[in-house]
Amino acid sequence: MTFDAQTIKYLVIDILASTIPLATPLILAAVGGVFSDRSGVVNIGIEGMILIGSFTGVLTSYYTRNPWLGFLMAGLSGCLTAWFHALASIKYKANQTVSGVAVNIMATALTGFLLKAIFDRAGQTERVVKLARWTIPVIKDIPIVGEIIGSGPPPVYIAFIVVALAHIVMFKTVLGLRIRACGEHPEAADTAGVNVALIRYGCVMMSGFLAGLAGGTLSLGELSLFKEGMSAGKGYIALAAVIFGRWTPVGAMWASLLFALADAIQLIAQNWGFTLIPQEFMLMFPYVVTMAALAGIIGRSTGPAASGKPYVRRGV
Amino acid sequence: MKRILVLSLAVLMLAAIAVPGFAAAPKVGIVFDVGGLGDQSFNDSAYVGLKRLEKELGASITYMESRTPSDYEPNLAALAREGYDVVWGIGFLMADAMKKVATQFPNTRFGIIDSSYTDEEYAAMKNVLGVVYKEHEGSFLVGVLAALTTKTNKVGFVGGMQFAVIERFEAGFKAGVWKTNPNIQIIVNYTGSFDDPAKGKTVATSMYRQGADVVFHAAGATGIGAIEAAAELGKWAIGVDSNQAHLAPKNVLNSMIKRVDIGVFEGTKMLLDPKFVAHTEEMGIAEGGVGFVTDLSNNASLSAVAKANEWSAKIRAGEYVVPEAPMAKASDLK
Secondary structure, three states, rough: OOOOOOHHHHHHHHHHHHHHHHHHHHHHHHHHHHHHHHHHOOOHHHHHHHHHHHHHHHHHHHHHHHHHHHHHHHHHHHHHHHHHHHHHHHOOOOOOOHHHHHHHHHHHHHHHHHHOOOOOOEEEOOOOOOOEEEEEOOHHHHOHHHHHOOOEHHHHHHHHHHHHHHHHHHHOOHHHHHHHHHOOOOOHHOOOOOOOHOOOOOOOOHHHHHHHHHHHHHHHHOOOOOOOOOOEEEEEEEEHHHHHOOOHHHHHHHHHHHHHHHHHHHHHOOHHOOOOOOOHHHHHHHHHHHHHHHHHHHHHOOOOOOOOOOOOOOOO | OOHHHHHHHHHHHHHHHOOOOOOOOOOOEEEEEOOOOOOOOOHHHHHHHHHHHHHHHEEEEEEOOOOHHHHHHHHHHHEEEEOOOOOEEOOOHHHHHOOOHHHHOOOOEEEEEOOOOOOHHHHHHHOEEEEEEOHHHHHHHHHHHHHHHOOOOEEEEEEEEOOOOHHHHHHHHHHHHHOOOOOEEEEEEEEEOOOOHHHHHHHHHHHHHHHOOOEEOOOOHHHHHHHHHHHOOOEEEEEEEOOOHHHHHOEEEEEEEOOHHHHHHHHHHHHOOOOOOEEEEEEEEOOOOOEEOOOOOOOHHHHHHHHHHHHHHHHHHOOOOOOOOOOOOHOOOO
């Protein structure tokens, strides 16, 4: 094929329009991860919370035929799952990595079991009512931009609103200051009268809620069914986005977009007849980008000082 | 008296052992591929065959699912160990595992879908039946339907992993399209997975964005995403293996049917025969193994269906041989 201006324009539109839906669940989950990490609790369990959310969303939509209720329930189920992780890490001071991994294993098994018990089948559910696409009046008429984000599943827009809200809460409010204090120096925060446990519970459950919405995005926004293991490692990629985004909501958003861009390029390269690089290498591409990004940044970027450490009050 | 009772019991037990396969209910087990039961295509079709064995032969049936390829071998061995007379492996990827297990359990009969072995291998393991399909023949027919349906002269093919079986779908589809209209552009994409609907949706959406209006998938659950894309954008998708019209009744043009159920059902009967000889069974249009949907769920025009039927008769009669290897452009087609 020839690469004239018109082709390049279509190529750019195609790649970016494919990137946005792929990035949406990553953005939601990563912003959640920022909250959890900033408050001092590492949330490896995001992957499992996404999976639980995607299942609950489909289950709710299946019975109520109301995808919005399903989307909300997806978030709440993620929130509930996160409560277990919070309980283990905050109240019982368990190792947070172990607790998070336990959530992931439990989620895989539980959704598989419930699929069998409720839908009497394995693999995947049938199609349910999904969230109808939104078309944004003004944006859709802008050339190029309109073709990329002029219309899409509602979670796409919700994700960007969440990023903006998260940024404001984290850096422009007293609450945000308290959250960051709990993650940096919980003793100091405690001395200043901040309820460290409460803040951490709130943040972990917020992270679970957003991970659940990420699951709902997969199962009710992008697709209209639950498939076993449909989180497909997105929770881990989101964690990488948290680090690469230097524990800020906006940074996590850009990191998610970068990882999704790599995935989109890999997926649609063949559609454009780009077969110069063997497919096996193309399949590796998104992961190589993720690793390169982390390797490049991780030395120069330090997370919240108290992240991963249970807070034990001294001298009481 | 007691002695007679013992004796008659012994005779009865001997008789029960002596009666071969069919008289006692045969035990048939299936190991599914990672796509899993409920993929609404390949694995589900095999399950239909298994259910038919239960109904028509009174077989006692069971199935196991594989979460990862490393489950194949233990699953196959588990069914053999539990005394199943016939054990099926559903899918090409199980070929190596089956070879190992079939050697370990020479008294169990094994069947594999989508794979065959060499004559030397069959000589070594006398208890295996390979069932392969002429997917290219069925795909050719839906290719004809696609070519007669497209208005943009652009169609797409979404494949799972790239290996010989899936390439037969691509080859047949391309041949069917280009035999009908050599000016049609065909976009091909192998996603590298059979179990990721989100990937299938991304790839198919991009094809539609490029102007394709009919997309054929041979990608298991990944392909469900392609049908999702068609439903969302109001385009055509062509299903695979089973009739997938129920997934999106207004957007599934037709489905290429691969009767895995017939392979499992007829194959089991062959395997239960005491005189069974290991070999490969090929299922094409002539054997009723592949085809397309002709019931009310079909959305292709009547003239397109008539044309496909015409080709079907030609292929059945051996007047046209559908190529098995994908060709790069229309002019490569003989």
